[in-house]
Amino acid sequence: MFDGLDASKAGHRNVEYQQVRFLGGNLGQGVNGREAVDAVQRHCYHLVLMDCQMPEVSGYDATGEIRELERSGQCFTDDRGPLPIIALTANAIKGDRERRIEAGMDDYLAKPFNPEALITLIQKYARVPGHASDTFHDLTNAHPEAPLQESPAVNDAPDITDQTLPIDIEELLSRCRGDTDLVARLLEMFEASSAEKVQRITDAVNDGDRDAIGDAAHALKGAAANLAAAHLRDRLRELEMIGRSDDLSDAERCLEEVKAELQRFLAAVPTAIQAAHRND
Template sequence: MTSPNYQSLAKRRILLAEDVEMNQQLARHMMQSWGIEVDIAANGKVALGLVEQNGYDLVLMDIHMPEMDGMEATRHIRLLSDPSRATVPIVALTANALKGDRERYLEAGMNDYLSKPFNEADLFRIISKNLTNMTTTETAMQTDLLVNGHATVNNVLEQDKLYNLKMIQDIAGGDESFVRRMLQLFLDTMPLTLQDLEKETGQQNWQQVGKLAHKLKSTVDSMNIVQLKEVIRQIEQQGKKAENIDQLPIMVNRVTEVMLATAAQVKKDYNL
């Protein structure tokens, strides 16, 4: 088995939110040996303040901390006005990975979780999995909804592939013109649906939010936008039931960001 290339994560900057000093030192030692710059927060309130001040590539967030726990800190981070801060990958650190916890973490806005205790290989794997190929400040997607309702993304840089066209290509059977027509349809219709979703969310029309999420679900599945498959279903279900409404705007923001970034990738990949 090939050994992990720990130095591949060198020069990244990671925030570790953890209140147990021994856990802090163990995790920091591992990451610093890989060339990662590590900041420490002893509770969620401090972590939130550091994310507001600094650009991080990833946050390792303990669930149980004093003053403000990891779930609450994550919710606040996802509401930050700066997209480069609000969309930073957040990995939950937990000693109690029980059934249903993963869904709770996703609902709070976290990207993944790692059970404690963990070894060096576990930590490397989870960080590598959730890091994009750019620094956090580069991931900022400054979005504008134009007067005609079409969304644009400015300054979108190279990042991991957000979509996969296998299903569309299988249906096309080698007809590339069909693939391009489907992609153009995606580019033409998706921004208008996103605009409606944002408007209904702002007006707290949760039933309509659920219906619009259902509409977008088929697009997410057809384009195989993996990052949104679970969150769009959560919006649909919770919107229709008007449940966890404090989390719906956060999830809608996530859908908007990923959809706009996907559109930018499609335009670049296919010169559309």
């Protein structure tokens, strides 16, 4: 399987990689649409996960190029038909469905997605001989979920169901298949990279650059959504929509709300990591 995903979305990539390995598959990766097109000319993949918004060449354009290469016989194909391409998108904007169809995409997966949704599409579309289970294990039979163990009663143990936390730890653990080490790594990676990403948004707001505001907010929104940080995601979604509009009058106000919610998120990271490990 090939995963074409914007390099700025490392959190998505780590979760996807973990889920595909859990199914028994292998994952090739690219950081932009150009790498996705080049990869399918060199290797035979069972399926492509294509981020719609990537630098250099968008997912839509990359898919169009791949379909043209298939028609001209310049990329790997076989008697099982065209290479399945699944769009990864965080947007439900009017016209997106038509763009995906026009580009030649087979289906789409809305971000953030849960493991079951990804598994369902892999097993539906993976282009392998015989049944999908020949290559990708049947999750429901091969990897039954062990029941979560109750944590021993500890007075200072964080409550993972605490609705005041800006991170839904139970949801994040579910997306990571219960891998608490992966949860910790993702949170730490986000913590380490967030300052630079917010600075990009701040610079864009100060410059009045609508496209840059929208793109930078979109990238950070995706990471927040993937980490089950709903409040931060919502603030970034609002800022992204402001950037996509013609009116930036609320951009500074919304940016301050993003910064405040981000600080609340970062302050909760140690507690979230502790909670995840206590649930292990």
